[in-house]
Amino acid sequence: MTTRELEVPATAPPSGPVATILGPFLPVDRPEPRTPTGFYTDTTICIGCKACEVACKQWNQLPSDGMHWSGDSYDNTESLSATSWRHVKFIEQFASAGTQGPSRWLMMSDVCKHCTAAPCQHACPTGAIIYNEFSNVYIQPDICNGCAYCIAACPFGVITRSNLDGHAHKCTLCYDRQRDGLVPACAKACPTASIQFGPIDELRDRARRRVEELKSRGTSSAYLYGDAPTENYSNLHSFYLLVDRPSTYGLPESPFNPWLRMRGDYLRSLFGGLAGIVVLLIVWTLRMP
């Protein structure tokens, strides 16, 4: 088989300007729903090796972010971005020099939270952001037009628009690997099983048992973040076991779904418009020559 045959499969999708314009409008078969999957990240056993970051970049062929020294502990990635879908965070909680006291490192591998009711998916006007058959939040790169509304909507600051292709990007939860029955690259690479992948219900049970275990060993501050819905936000398909406040890890203390206020906002908008029209009607009725 020649290289050319490898590059052009027999069932090559139609190409050309017409196909480019009409392609996104063609109906496609929706895959059958599968068992919902997700990540459970136990931060108490993260060692900050960044193997997850490297594995993610390697599998997803994400370009380098350049060599930049942030001066912020070992965190030179700094934030999730269009080219960094995993971000290991480092928190140094040490006593001052010359003093005694408890000290510790906190480390956490951050990623898209794959919210059950994702504001980004709700916002997306093109339908590029979908829940795939594994109930993961997935951006279809051939549909996204880079409007950036998902970026504005995300309360976790996950999604970023790439300067390379102008589209929004984030973790796919290794959709391609999952379809082939493989574990996402980050979870596969994690040497301590801090990042665990699997059916979301199983992960939640496992995580709750782990919290109980930690508490029985004296880590009373252990708790789960995002395993259950709150009044203002859905549960997350990528949830965390934490031992300090969420904000310490760069997570919102109490995430809020912006869509909860949409109806009231529309009513106030309508009121503003109607108030103007009523003024016109009154004035013009009274003062029309």
Added chain:
Amino acid sequence: MPNPVELPSPMNAAGYATRRVTKPPNWHELVAFDMLFNNMTTGLFLVAAVGDLMSRPAFAPLTRLAYPMALLFLTIDLACLVLDLGHRFRFHHMLRVFKPGSPMSLGTWSLTAYSIPLGLLATIEILERVGIGGVPTWLRTVLIVSGIPFAMGSAMYKGVLFSTTSQPGWKDARWLGGYLTNSAIAIGCAELLAIADVDGQGPVLSIRTSLLALLAINLGFLVALRAELRPVFRTLKGGPRLDQMLILGAVVGVLVPAMLILVSETVPAIAVAILDGIAIALVLAGNFLVRRSIVMLPHHENDDGVVGRWDGGS
């Protein structure tokens, strides 16, 4: 929520707590212009349509220019929307789904639907101007009536689009939609006054009076909006400047034009058109300043030197 562990003099015990969690979207001046032109087209159409339906003979000379101008502003608005995309040749992807729950989707469909009656009305007006008439009145009325809900929807969605995000300031701006939709009517009235002044016809006095009333009401919406944004302005490093810009926008875009309109009642007729022209220009300039102040909110750092701080909503 568990209590944080007590640690003496930690180096960076707060970790990432001082960093803003959310990322600002790539929206800048172009979006402020988009907001303005959205209000310029929808406002002009709505005001002209109301006048057209109320008294066709009185407003006919004005709508002859108003609908084509509204179409021009819509074209500029759409150009802003397209240019702001990361992938400009994919604007039409917005039309592959209809998601009423997404203000941007609803807005795109509203603008698309609005463009049809507006385009037809503008064409009819242009044809009549060059002497090719004969369009039945009922057809005009149908086009006007069918355009009103879509023009209203197009004006309404923009504020809701911003207030249903997680961005500092925007997410707190409950009256942003109300303010923008209301100011669209005020802007539209100002534009119609400009047409009346230029054309020398139409119920100029009535339009001027209604503009005065609309500006007064719009000031109320702006005061409500500023009250919501004030705490955010205080926490941002560039917040006071943005606040000043918003106040300047209120003065330039509402108070001074209102005063000029009041003064114009007492000056000779020849000076009225000049005062009107200045007032209308100031309405547009002031409205741009307010919109720019709002659009730029998430791009400003917090006082502690980091790009904002998530307060968890309320």
